[in-house]
Amino acid sequence: MISQVFTVIHPQGFHARPSKAFAEKAYLFPCQVTLFKGDKQANGKSPLGLLTLGISAGDEIRLEVEGEQEAQAFQELGRMLTQIYEE
Amino acid sequence: MSHLLTGVPASPGIAIAKAYRLEMEESIPQRKEIEDKAAEMRRLKEAIESAKVDIDRIREQTLERLGPKKAEIFEAHLFLLDDPELTDAALARIEREGVCAEFALYDVAAAIMDALRSMDNEMLRERAADVEDITRRVINKLEGRAHHTFSELSDEAILFAKDLTPSDTAQLNMDYIRGFVTEMGSRTSHSAIMARSLELAAVVGAGTDASHIRTGDTVILDATSGKIIVNPSRNQMEDYSERKRKYEDDVLRMKSYVDRPSVTADEVHVELAGNIGGIDDLEKVLANGADGIGLFRTEFLYMGRSTFPSEEEQYSVYKHVLQKMNGKRVVIRTLDIGGDKELSYMQLPQEMNPFLGLRAIRLCLDREDLFRTQLRALLRASAHGKLAIMFPMISILSELREAKRILNEERIRLEQEGVMIASELEVGIMIETPAAALAADLLAEEVDFFSIGTNDLIQYTMAADRMNESVSYLYQPHHPVILRMVQLVIQAADHRGKWVGMCGEMAGDASAIPLLLGLGLHEFSMSASSVLPARELLSRLSKQEWSRLAVEALSMSSQQEVLDFVNNQLRSEA
Numbered sequence: 001m002i003s004q005v006f007t008v009i010h011p012q013g014f015h016a017r018p019s020k021a022f023a024e025k026a027y028l029f030p031c032q033v034t035l036f037k038g039d040k041q042a043n044g045k046s047p048l049g050l051l052t053l054g055i056s057a058g059d060e061i062r063l064e065v066e067g068e069q070e071a072q073a074f075q076e077l078g079r080m081l082t083q084i085y086e087e
Numbered sequence: 088m089s090h091l092l093t094g095v096p097a098s099p100g101i102a103i104a105k106a107y108r109l110e111m112e113e114s115i116p117q118r119k120e121i122e123d124k125a126a127e128m129r130r131l132k133e134a135i136e137s138a139k140v141d142i143d144r145i146r147e148q149t150l151e152r153l154g155p156k157k158a159e160i161f162e163a164h165l166f167l168l169d170d171p172e173l174t175d176a177a178l179a180r181i182e183r184e185g186v187c188a189e190f191a192l193y194d195v196a197a198a199i200m201d202a203l204r205s206m207d208n209e210m211l212r213e214r215a216a217d218v219e220d221i222t223r224r225v226i227n228k229l230e231g232r233a234h235h236t237f238s239e240l241s242d243e244a245i246l247f248a249k250d251l252t253p254s255d256t257a258q259l260n261m262d263y264i265r266g267f268v269t270e271m272g273s274r275t276s277h278s279a280i281m282a283r284s285l286e287l288a289a290v291v292g293a294g295t296d297a298s299h300i301r302t303g304d305t306v307i308l309d310a311t312s313g314k315i316i317v318n319p320s321r322n323q324m325e326d327y328s329e330r331k332r333k334y335e336d337d338v339l340r341m342k343s344y345v346d347r348p349s350v351t352a353d354e355v356h357v358e359l360a361g362n363i364g365g366i367d368d369l370e371k372v373l374a375n376g377a378d379g380i381g382l383f384r385t386e387f388l389y390m391g392r393s394t395f396p397s398e399e400e401q402y403s404v405y406k407h408v409l410q411k412m413n414g415k416r417v418v419i420r421t422l423d424i425g426g427d428k429e430l431s432y433m434q435l436p437q438e439m440n441p442f443l444g445l446r447a448i449r450l451c452l453d454r455e456d457l458f459r460t461q462l463r464a465l466l467r468a469s470a471h472g473k474l475a476i477m478f479p480m481i482s483i484l485s486e487l488r489e490a491k492r493i494l495n496e497e498r499i500r501l502e503q504e505g506v507m508i509a510s511e512l513e514v515g516i517m518i519e520t521p522a523a524a525l526a527a528d529l530l531a532e533e534v535d536f537f538s539i540g541t542n543d544l545i546q547y548t549m550a551a552d553r554m555n556e557s558v559s560y561l562y563q564p565h566h567p568v569i570l571r572m573v574q575l576v577i578q579a580a581d582h583r584g585k586w587v588g589m590c591g592e593m594a595g596d597a598s599a600i601p602l603l604l605g606l607g608l609h610e611f612s613m614s615a616s617s618v619l620p621a622r623e624l625l626s627r628l629s630k631q632e633w634s635r636l637a638v639e640a641l642s643m644s645s646q647q648e649v650l651d652f653v654n655n656q657l658r659s660e661a
Binding site: 007017020045047048049051057084 | 159160162163166167170171172173199202203206207208210211213214217218365366367387388391392393394396397399400403404407
């Protein structure tokens with residue numbers, strides 16, 4: 001299992017488009033992807049799950065991946081958390 | 088009797104037409120037990136597949152009409168319909184509890200919508216509308232009801248609805264619809280964003296009062312101010328018909344200036360740039376054809392959070408802005424905190440006179456660690472565009488030298504690390520204190536440019552706190568004293584071949600632009616929406632003529648005298 005905290009910088013947080021992009025990417029990996037914000041957690045393969053975490057700019061999000069291909073998943077998904085999305 | 092309602096102006100424009108009320112069927116599905124669970128699950132899956140076909144069609148229409156960015160909303164919708172949190176959860180409800188598909192789906196979706204609506208972030212709250220949109224569409228399928236269309240419209244209309252979903256907005260019949268009003272929603276709802284793309288007048292968040300407006304009522308929609316006049320009087324009709332005509336003429340005229348150069352009637356080029364507070368303002372700056380960014384306030388990166396932004400975070404924001412501006416100059420101001428802008432996590436000591444205290448460059452020189460992090464991010468980003476770094480609130484030469492020394496150290500360090508840095512990188516300062524203005528000749532030797540920050544320069548020159556109502560009468564941008572200060576700065580810079588910009592509010596003020604042009608200002612930076620009116624104004628002004636008039640204004644005795652003089656002159660030229 002790999003787990004690390006990232007700070008989200010996109011000023012609008014995680015709205016529909018980044019949630020979709022993230023979940024789509026997570027879906028490509030066979031491992032489990034989970035995001036934690038405070039005491040809430042969500043399935044990283046579900047855009048709705050990501051939306052209901054309510055991720056805003058400056059939030060610290062813990063990414064946890066566990067299972068097959070976890071190293072690669074961690075690298076790519078971690079990068080997406082600190083990316084800026086176009087409106 | 089006519090009456091007036093107000094709401095949030097979401098997309099500017101003026102429309103006059105009959106109201107058309109969109110009645111939403113909002114029946115909440117009731118819990119019903121079913122016998123054949125497998126058949127019910129199949130029914131839900133089929134309804135979802137059929138909804139997907141519809142959404143895909145809307146996606147294609149949107150792609151054609153509004154381009155790929157807006158169409159992505161519907162790609163996201165298609166994706167949401169496959170979301171395990173929604174569909175799998177609804178299917179599991181049917182299997183486990185033997186409830187009907189309508190109820191299972193609605194109940195699961197309602198919990199998601201509740202969670203979204205309870206969020207602090209407005210943008211995320213608005214996403215409940217996406218979930219509602221797709222859920223409603225599937226339920227309509229299940230109940231054999233058509234999703235409403237606007238096909239029955241045969242005349243110009245202003246649409247009234249409780250709320251508009253993204254798919255409603257994408258399908259508006261633009262042949263007849265002249266504007267819309269919603270009871271709910273905000274400036275960041277998809278419907279508001281779409282209305283701006285469609286250039287359709289729209290007011291949102293008008294409240295339940297708007298629910299009393301019926302199909303057939305005559306309505307004036309003034310979406311520039313957020314006013315809705317129902318059953319207007321004859322006078323109001325005449326007044327607004329005229330305003331509408333004028334507004335439309337202005338829009339057309341302004342649009343023709345988007346791709347034109349910023350040039351005066353006597354062919355003198357200046358630069359009209361935009362001020363931004365973050366990457367969200369970029370699109371507006373680009374849409375208004377600004378020649379660059381004259382002020383990027385980096386404070387937003389530091390505010391509304393609990394820790395300092397890392398070098399990496401800052402780097403990606405600066406890089407993004409530079410890339411988007413595609414070779415046009417971007418002036419990025421280093422952290423300007425203190426005064427009226429606080430950072431809760433920084434725990435700055437309370438000051439007697441915060442505006443005269445540890446703020447802007449003073450704070451950065453005091454907290455070198457913060458400053459170095461920002462400078463490193465800026466230097467790294469410089470490889471991706473045309474960057475100019477600007478230090479705020481410089482009062483004396485030694486502050487500038489100290490800031491440059493630190494910048495240089497970080498540059499050398501990065502170069503040793505093998506990091507790419509732009510070979511041409513401008514370094515400038517804001518002129519905000521009388522001390523800097525009076526020493527402009529000395530400062531000009533050691534910078535590439537000046538940018539005059541009028542809000543603070545006026546406050547410090549007049550010794551009047553701009554937050555204090557009782558002395559607000561001293562905020563006088565057109566006062567000859569301020570103009571003399573500006574002239575002093577421009578002359579000092581000109582003498583050494585450096586350029587001077589202005590990024591305070593005065594730079595976008597139509598009654599100040601002629602004087603600033605006459606005094607020789609090179610760059611005017613303003614809010615994005617002021618760029619086109621400024622470009623139009625500029626095209627009518629003669630630099631030569633205003634050089635003479637500006638000098639005349641310098642010897643006047645009051646702001647009022649200057650204002651009357653400028654306005655009379657502009658009127659006589661028109």
